[in-house]
Amino acid sequence: MRKQRMILGGMLAAAMCAATGCSVATRLERQRAAAHLSQLTRAERQAQRQDYRPQVVRLQRDSNTFFLAPVDTLPDGERVMSLQIEQVTVVAKVRSVPERNGRVHLDFVVTLPKQLLGSSRSVVITPLLHKPDGTVPLEDLVIRGGRFSLLQERDYWQYETYVRRFRPDTLGREAAFQRFVKFPYPEDARLDSLVESRSTITYYYSQEVPTDETSKKMLITLTGKVQAVDDSAYRLPPSDTLAYLVSSMLSFVDTLPRYRxxxxxxxxxxxxxxxxxxxxxxxxxxxxxxxxxxxxxxxxxxxxxxxxxxxxxxxxxxxxxxxxxxxxxxxxxxxxxxxxxxxxxxxxxxxxxxxxxxxxxxxxxxxxxxxxxxxxxxxxxxxxxxxxxxxxxxxxxxxxxxxxxxxxxxxxxxxxxxxxxxxxxxxxxxxxxxKGMVKDTIHTTELDTTYARGVELLQRRQYARALYILNDYNDRNTVVAHLSMDHNERALELLSTMPSDAVTEYLRAIACSRLGRKAEGREHFLEACRRDERMEYRGNLDPEISELLKD
Missing domain, CATH: 3.30.1330.60 (OmpA-like domain)
Incomplete structure (x- = not known):
């Protein structure tokens, strides 16, 4: 069963409607209360120590010297990830996230209006991950009102007292649970933090998600349900959609066939x-x-x-x-x-x-x-x-x-x-x-099918199996496999043996960024841009290059 996250919201009960006898569904449908979804602001991400938002920069030339200049929009007019005006941050709905060892870290902010949560209600929010091959529910976010929480505690106390006194068998325990516990606790629940304001509850949500060959772009929406002790319920309207572009090393895979x-x-x-x-x-x-x-x-x-x-x-x-x-x-x-x-x-x-x-x-x-x-x-x-x-x-x-x-x-x-x-x-x-051969030997070329299989596995994000094959070749695709599995030191060792070009310099910058060698990484990134101006555009979208450009 999926993990679920539970937040005890008893402290919010005083701010809610005291009338609990009315139907939750009727009241909330009339108010059209809904949960909202947004990317993290810079301050929020720094507070969570998860600052993956790319900085937008442009290379400028002063004589023969290149330097980095921050900009608000890219030259082709593409929307910038965030725009700060005084102390108000407007956050866009698209963000790049780096892939490490076949996983990405998705984080966002869930904002709930307080009228969703009454003393006698429980709110269950389920983020949905949409990919081309289907929809995957992520871990639930559960927020309970104070009275709802007390009701659950009472039910469990009655159930445990019954089991302790009568010692039923397995079937009897299951029947008793169904009889006494009206609203079961979510399994594998854990306590998380939220931020409360006058009219909203804000929750920072983060989860690691495995990638596969369909993970170039990931979309997040919310679905939710409000349930009250009177058995009435309210389904939340559809939320906004957040888009995550997975920044992987696969764009650097060399797809040219190899011959032996x-x-x-x-x-x-x-x-x-x-x-x-x-x-x-x-x-x-x-x-x-x-x-x-x-x-x-x-x-x-x-x-x-x-x-x-x-x-x-x-x-x-x-x-x-x-x-x-x-x-x-x-x-x-x-x-x-x-x-x-x-x-x-x-x-x-x-x-x-x-x-x-x-x-x-x-x-x-x-x-x-x-x-x-x-x-x-x-x-x-x-x-x-x-x-x-x-x-x-x-x-x-x-x-x-x-x-x-x-x-x-x-x-x-x-x-x-x-x-x-x-x-x-x-x-x-x-x-x-x-038969029919005059010379003692003939040299011919044939497609290296083993290498082609390794490249195919790499493109399908089966990194460990790809590296098992490509490890004997020590070329760019071997480096991509190592970087995809977070083997950054080994990737740098191999890159040092290869001729310098725009791609190898960019890959060196990535490895240095991960290893915390920012000054060295910036030099490699600038060199990559000097050799190929397209690397500048790539760097603007790469969260790991943004780590090099913060200072």
Whole structure:
């Protein structure tokens, strides 16, 4: 349920009509009482420490020097946010608000005529946020008259006394609440401040609102209801409309497509590793042994796809079988060769004699280089350095394997159980040649679709997801994403590496404004205006640039 704000208005009861027996609806409809909505004045905003109203300034030139001069209207005649005449401030109904981390701060003043609030009444004001995709109610503002408040307190006292005495179950508690409490308290209520004058009640309202891709412009209106203890009610007439222009960094998004260089090679290599089990000391390929059936199907499937595709010629297919080091080296060499040739015969028999001339058979008696690499990177082996030193020093493979087994029995048991099976492999290497290509390499450009996705997310105000993609590019859009998430220090770091132009200078000014570095920020803003006079107009509408221009 939406949060609601509640103000106890008992102190106002003396100023209201004492007659509470008459119908609220009849009296208020006759008076056409209504709530009014307005932007904050300068004094009000400063009092609330929320002074976001932009100053209107114009760049003027004295010889070759630029300086800032305050003005009442913009050169094109656009309405100025406020105009102060003596001590009376007339506030317009349009204001720019800065976006930070996907949120904006909306604040305004609600003015109520005192005749709306009697001792026996409650006023509920609901600000409505209008966006292109629908209307969103904001937190309620609830003002209670003194007698109305006492009635609520009495009802709750009766309800709590009943529960304490009779201890009903959940259903009984709900029924008792409906019976005793005529006007429930708003949930999550909290006390806020108001200002009272002779004829009006003025309330400062502020709330943070999340933005989305439809949030370029936000409109605020009020709806309200006056309810009295006699059950009569009065719906407030429609209020004025306030407009907020969301000042975001999205106008600085670089929408130009980004391309990357792609190198197309004439010659391509495809490699694949498989594990075929054999009976001890045997070279026959048995497809029912272990996972051989699945491994053989994997080999045949890949070979079929490569040979039948139309983009490449297949120059050669190299089949290399290798063994683990246990046993005599000469026997392992004959075993690896026999298994490689047996596997070739199996593939020719099952796939067709067309691959007989493409297949080249090789074998590795004992895969010592791979064994050493696996020992070097396996944290389970605590004596890795000593084992590698032994393997490097001893050249005879049979003596090397025997010394490894004798000096490191515990580690050798781990090698034999975990690592040796990974050395009994069959590797395939497919050497392909692209059809119709004369040069060895061709350089072409292709659209960077990953970057385009990041820009799309940025424009949809999904800043965190956009930054996840754009963080690798470190360009202007990366800066925009950082600024949109209030990562101002990082944005300045990236901007310092980029060439200076009007946009980068303006973005530096924004980051400096947020970090409180006003003098530095003013210099960046003036430089942006020197390079592009359109930045002057943008600055007049940007609340964060106004922070730089106050002094």
């Amino acid at each position: 260089i792609r190198v197309i090679d004439k010659y391509v290599t495809v490699e694949d590793r498989n594990y075929i089990r054999f009976f001890v000391g045997d070279t026959r390929v048995v497809d029912t042994l272990g996972d051989n059936g699945r491994e053989l199907e994997k080999i045949s499937g890949l070979m079929r796809r490569i040979i039948e595709q139309e983009e490449f010629y297949v120059d050669t297919i190299t089949l290399t079988a290798s063994s683990s080091p246990e046993g005599r080296y000469a026997f392992n060499e004959r075993l690896s060769r026999g298994r490689a040739e047996a596997l070739k015969r199996y593939l020719v028999r099952h796939y067709g004699r067309g691959i007989d001339t493409l297949l080249t058979v090789r074998w590795v008696a004992e895969a010592w280089p791979e064994l050493m690499n696996r020992i070097r990177t396996d944290p389970a082996l605590t004596n890795r350095e000593a084992m590698l030193e032994l393997l490097s020093a001893e050249r005879n493979p049979d003596r090397r394997e025997r010394l490894l087994r004798e000096r490191f029995p515990r580690e050798y048991a781990y090698l034999k159980e975990v690592i040796y099976p990974q050395l009994r492999s069959v590797d395939f290497r497919y050497n392909l040649r692209r």
